[in-house]
Amino acid sequence: MEKKIALVLILVFGAGSNSFAQTISAPGAPTAGIVAAAKKFLATLDDTQRGKAVFDFKDEAQRKRWSNLPTTIFKRQGLRIGDLAKPQREAVMAVLAAALSPQGYEKIVQIVEADDVLRKSTGQSIFGRDEYYVSFLGQPSATEPWMIQFGGHHLGLNITLAGEQRTLAPSHTGAQPAIYELEGKTVRPLGRETDKAFALLSSLNEAQRKQAILDFQMRDLVLGPGRDGQTIQPEGIKGSALTEKQRQMLLDLGGEWTGILHETVAKAKMEEMRNSIAETWFAWSGPTEKGSAAYFRIQGPTVIIEYAPQRLGGDATKHIHTIYRDPTNDYGAKWWKR
Amino acid sequence: MVEAVNRTLCRLALLLALLVFPSAVFAHRDDQYLQASLVAIEPNAVRLQLNLTPGIAVAERVIAEIDHDRDGAISENEAAAYADSLQRDLTLRMDGRNLQLKLTASELVPPEELRTGAGIIQMEFSAIFGPLAAGPHSLTLENRHLTTMSVYLINAAQPRFATVQITRQKRNQNQSAGEIEFSFQPVRRGIAVSAGPT
Numbered sequence: 449m450e451k452k453i454a455l456v457l458i459l460v461f462g463a464g465s466n467s468f469a470q471t472i473s474a475p476g477a478p479t480a481g482i483v484a485a486a487k488k489f490l491a492t493l494d495d496t497q498r499g500k501a502v503f504d505f506k507d508e509a510q511r512k513r514w515s516n517l518p519t520t521i522f523k524r525q526g527l528r529i530g531d532l533a534k535p536q537r538e539a540v541m542a543v544l545a546a547a548l549s550p551q552g553y554e555k556i557v558q559i560v561e562a563d564d565v566l567r568k569s570t571g572q573s574i575f576g577r578d579e580y581y582v583s584f585l586g587q588p589s590a591t592e593p594w595m596i597q598f599g600g601h602h603l604g605l606n607i608t609l610a611g612e613q614r615t616l617a618p619s620h621t622g623a624q625p626a627i628y629e630l631e632g633k634t635v636r637p638l639g640r641e642t643d644k645a646f647a648l649l650s651s652l653n654e655a656q657r658k659q660a661i662l663d664f665q666m667r668d669l670v671l672g673p674g675r676d677g678q679t680i681q682p683e684g685i686k687g688s689a690l691t692e693k694q695r696q697m698l699l700d701l702g703g704e705w706t707g708i709l710h711e712t713v714a715k716a717k718m719e720e721m722r723n724s725i726a727e728t729w730f731a732w733s734g735p736t737e738k739g740s741a742a743y744f745r746i747q748g749p750t751v752i753i754e755y756a757p758q759r760l761g762g763d764a765t766k767h768i769h770t771i772y773r774d775p776t777n778d779y780g781a782k783w784w785k786r
Numbered sequence: 787m788v789e790a791v792n793r794t795l796c797r798l799a800l801l802l803a804l805l806v807f808p809s810a811v812f813a814h815r816d817d818q819y820l821q822a823s824l825v826a827i828e829p830n831a832v833r834l835q836l837n838l839t840p841g842i843a844v845a846e847r848v849i850a851e852i853d854h855d856r857d858g859a860i861s862e863n864e865a866a867a868y869a870d871s872l873q874r875d876l877t878l879r880m881d882g883r884n885l886q887l888k889l890t891a892s893e894l895v896p897p898e899e900l901r902t903g904a905g906i907i908q909m910e911f912s913a914i915f916g917p918l919a920a921g922p923h924s925l926t927l928e929n930r931h932l933t934t935m936s937v938y939l940i941n942a943a944q945p946r947f948a949t950v951q952i953t954r955q956k957r958n959q960n961q962s963a964g965e966i967e968f969s970f971q972p973v974r975r976g977i978a979v980s981a982g983p984t
Contacts, residue, residue, distance in 0.1 A: 667961075680944060
């Protein structure tokens with residue numbers, strides 16, 4: 449059944465202006481709606497732009513060309529948002545709105561906005577909303593596999609679609625500053641992740657904490673960008689040692705990543721995580737005081753999530769890197785790779 | 787002479803970049819050499835995969851360790867020499883006995899890429915050992931490579947073989963040294979292979 453979702457969202461990719469509100473329609477939330485939005489975007493491009501935006505689905509170099517780093521340091525390919533006209537930028541955002549949940553879309557917009565805050569505070573044009581790139585691998589299709597990439601500093605979204613199946617793995621989210629003021633409101637792009645993790649930690653009893661808390665420093669993501677194909681031995685406390693309420697909290701925390709994608713696939717992913725929650729681990733490294741800079745990891749049979757504050761830039765709570773992976777299905781490989 | 791000038795220009799360009807874009811340094815790891823080790827234990831071998839990422843502010847020091855003739859390029863001999871130097875700074879022990887590491891793969895990115903802070907040097911070593919006795923074992927790794935500028939990660943890879951079960955991992959505070967406790971349970975008919983990652 450086709451569903452029409454009307455989203456009133458703040459778009460940050462205004463043409464030389466500050467944020468503005470726009471209504472985005474995502475008709476037919478399943479793949480057909482995303483395909484329609486993607487084709488609409490491609491139709492706004494000229495041949496040269498289209499040639500830059502669309503890669504062969506088998507282009508492994510482009511598939512893996514994503515990073516947390518600024519675009520001046522790690523060169524992306526595809527179309528730079530700053531080089532697009534306003535209707536084209538809006539069409540890009542409509543693709544994301546169709547593919548993501550409302551809260552996932554909001555998170556992505558806030559991450560980009562954080563980079564724009566960084567641009568303004570540092571006066572450096574290497575940051576900001578213009579420095580994000582969009583590309584497709586393969587042609588938008590409701591039946592054949594294809595991929596949407598959208599990323600720049602602190603963002604690497606890799607959405608693989610194969611019919612009605614979709615995955616976000618692997619994707620990087622991050623933020624600097626991770627808390628900022630915009631139009632009189634305090635914005636925390638990764639605030640729910642942070643708060644839910646501390647809530648879960650504080651729910652653990654002493655014996656559980658002894659299992660969950662690692663007694664060494666975690667200075668960075670273990671399985672961040674460039675670590676495709678690696679799988680580490682899980683550590684911390686196993687889901688089977690958590691209470692039912694704590695397991696739900698763990699799922700809810702993981703949902704901050706799995707829920708970035710549209711609910712039609714996020715629900716299925718959450719159900720998959722729920723089915724293997726007893727085999728899912730939660731590990732913590734660093735201080736335990738609420739709001740402090742601490743690392744945590746969720747690792748189950750089909751999910752790996754890491755959250756790593758970065759000490760660079762001063763306050764580590766204001767500079768965060770995260771990664772989301774599926775060790776069994778990064779890039780949706782099990783749907784198309786033979 | 788030309789190479790010396792080019793080298794100087796490269797350094798000036800880096801200095802200029804740091805002056806013009808100080809926030810590029812501000813925004814990501816800059817003054818540290820991240821050394822991430824992934825340790826894969828197999829029934830008769832250990833495979834060690836190292837991803838080495840120098841931050842933009844320490845890249846020149848790392849390049850100086852590799853590009854000995856200062857010609858701005860990394861030759862095969864220089865790459866091999868750097869791998870040797872790294873290997874000498876690694877100690878791998880199985881149940882208290884030293885294991886001999888052998889370089890099995892390496893990929894050194896050009897100096898100009900290392901200078902961006904995004905370049906990753908990849909090295910893989912392996913150590914072959916005789917048949918393991920059934921039961922518990924301990925593997926330790928110590929990394930003493932360029933300690934003054936480095937941060938470390940050591941992790942056991944999820945075993946690809948069902949005969950190997952990791953039971954515990956321990957590290958020192960900065961993860962320059964770690965111990966992986968595991969059990970080995972041989973099977974009679976062939977080696978059971980678990981479903982590995984894609």
